[in-house]
Amino acid sequence: MMFGSLFYNFWAALCTFAVYFIWAVQDPFAYPLPTIGVSLVVALIGFIAMFFIRAFIGYVLYTPENIAYSEGNPTSSVETFNSEQQQFVPQNERTTVEFEEDNTEEIAKVVRTMLHGQEGAVSK
Incomplete structure (x- = not known):
């Protein structure tokens, strides 16, 4: 079971887009369209990576039901x-x-x- 909802993925995509865009715009020779295009690709990678992060957090926080086992039957x-x-x-x-x-x-x-x-x- 995954932790959280799909909105976490959108927030991760937004954050990765913003971080890469701000980092890429600092170059004085940066062109607008390639910078935005690469930022969108990085946002897509952040969106997909968040699925794995949510699955890992859900795996770590998962608590199974306590089942008592006996060795006989x-x-x-x-x-x-x-x-x-x-x-x-x-x-x-x-x-x-x-x-x-x-x-x-x-x-x-x-x-x-x-x-x-x-x-x-x-x-x-």
Whole structure:
């Protein structure tokens, strides 16, 4: 990914044009059209060179996402990384003991409390 936008390239072209033009005009025998023509070529070179500079700056400033790798099973590290980012735990990761602990009456009581806006705490 490149750093900045295309406007950086235009600024680089403008600066290189101005610097070369000022440097070339100091010659007392300089002709106007060749000086402007060469300055435009130098501006084009500055414009193209800025792509490489922006790519280099983007490469230097790039920070990849932190992925935890395990040496045993490479797919398990990706799954644990994905599960850490998710807010909800998929149902296939829950054990049957957890399903047995869920009491339907308790769940119904919680739903009723939420629907009716009662402030009473529900405990297991």
